[in-house]
Amino acid sequence: MSIQLSNEFIEKYVRFSNPQYIQVYLYLKYRFDTDGEIPSSEAVSGELSIPADRVNFILGYWLSEGKLERSGDGSLVFTESDTEKKHSRPKLRKRSDPKMRPSYKSSEIEAAAEKNQVLSGMFYQAESILGHLLSGNDMELLYSFYDWLGLPCEVIVMLLSYAAGQGKTGKRYLETVAMDWSDRGIDTFDKAEEYISELEKINSSEHKIRSILGIYDRALTQTEKKYIGSWTRELKIAPELVEAAYDRTVENTGKLSWAYMNKILVSWHENGIKDKSGVERENEIFEQTKKSRSYKPKSEKSKFNNYEDTNKTDYASLEEELLNKMLDS
Numbered sequence: 001m002s003i004q005l006s007n008e009f010i011e012k013y014v015r016f017s018n019p020q021y022i023q024v025y026l027y028l029k030y031r032f033d034t035d036g037e038i039p040s041s042e043a044v045s046g047e048l049s050i051p052a053d054r055v056n057f058i059l060g061y062w063l064s065e066g067k068l069e070r071s072g073d074g075s076l077v078f079t080e081s082d083t084e085k086k087h088s089r090p091k092l093r094k095r096s097d098p099k100m101r102p103s104y105k106s107s108e109i110e111a112a113a114e115k116n117q118v119l120s121g122m123f124y125q126a127e128s129i130l131g132h133l134l135s136g137n138d139m140e141l142l143y144s145f146y147d148w149l150g151l152p153c154e155v156i157v158m159l160l161s162y163a164a165g166q167g168k169t170g171k172r173y174l175e176t177v178a179m180d181w182s183d184r185g186i187d188t189f190d191k192a193e194e195y196i197s198e199l200e201k202i203n204s205s206e207h208k209i210r211s212i213l214g215i216y217d218r219a220l221t222q223t224e225k226k227y228i229g230s231w232t233r234e235l236k237i238a239p240e241l242v243e244a245a246y247d248r249t250v251e252n253t254g255k256l257s258w259a260y261m262n263k264i265l266v267s268w269h270e271n272g273i274k275d276k277s278g279v280e281r282e283n284e285i286f287e288q289t290k291k292s293r294s295y296k297p298k299s300e301k302s303k304f305n306n307y308e309d310t311n312k313t314d315y316a317s318l319e320e321e322l323l324n325k326m327l328d329s
Helices: 007-014 019-035 041-048 052-064 106-115 117-130 136-147 153-166 171-183 189-212 222-234 239-253 258-270 276-294 315-328
Strands: 068-070 076-078
Touching: 007 019, 019 041, 019 052, 019 076, 041 052, 052 068, 052 117, 052 153, 052 189, 068 117, 106 117, 106 136, 117 136, 117 153, 136 153, 136 171, 153 171, 153 189, 189 222, 189 239, 222 258, 239 258, 239 276, 258 276
Parallel strands: none
Antiparallel strands: 068 076
């Protein structure tokens, strides 16, 4: 049995998509043609050695592209046509719009889900990611992300997967993140994936910095978060450079001083120092400058030092002359 792909599919996806997406799609095709059903994300994760949350991202992508859809019992199936299905989606909320989330009737949400397979599939995936059946309030919240904030379903799925990975799935947290993503214009799968990758790097850097500073058993204060956020997000400073700044701070002040350490890091950033080797070069230049300033060579005698005052009175000669006059008289 062979897997057939249309020319349109190859032209659009195989040439430009992430290879992992194609790998998952082909595996789903194979299993569907062989077993008559698509395996769960956990099964796909185990077979392909891809993290389950990553598989959920990819399934959300193929759902949004109209290659997969949800059947009546909630299971995934391939669409009858290999052509892309497009569903209308609201535009992203403008910043000037009110921040208050509107309320929706359950009948309104159900009607929208019946008309839009992608929206319906998003609700099913949300249950899988969150690990429980969605309540009426849950569905209203998620639907607001789609209708009010204008986030595409695949982006909402990625948002949920990211939040679940952080262990933060409370309604207030989800809404805060959704509003932030909307404000940032994260309206495609690729933008969401890129932003999540950036967040993961920042979180990894923050964890390393906490370890460097010996902060394990307490939460960061708002001031500390502000400093670390500035270093990791704005200045893009590597943890190894923070470690070097911390060592110098303790050496010079005898303690952890956030303000002092920040001045060091900002100075290094402005001078183009990006790693420890740059710090070492700066130290060498500093020591050389210090030595050159402290070195004072012996100066040769100047003309002033060799100058003899011809007008200077020779008291010895004068004394001898007076003595001779006295003897003569």
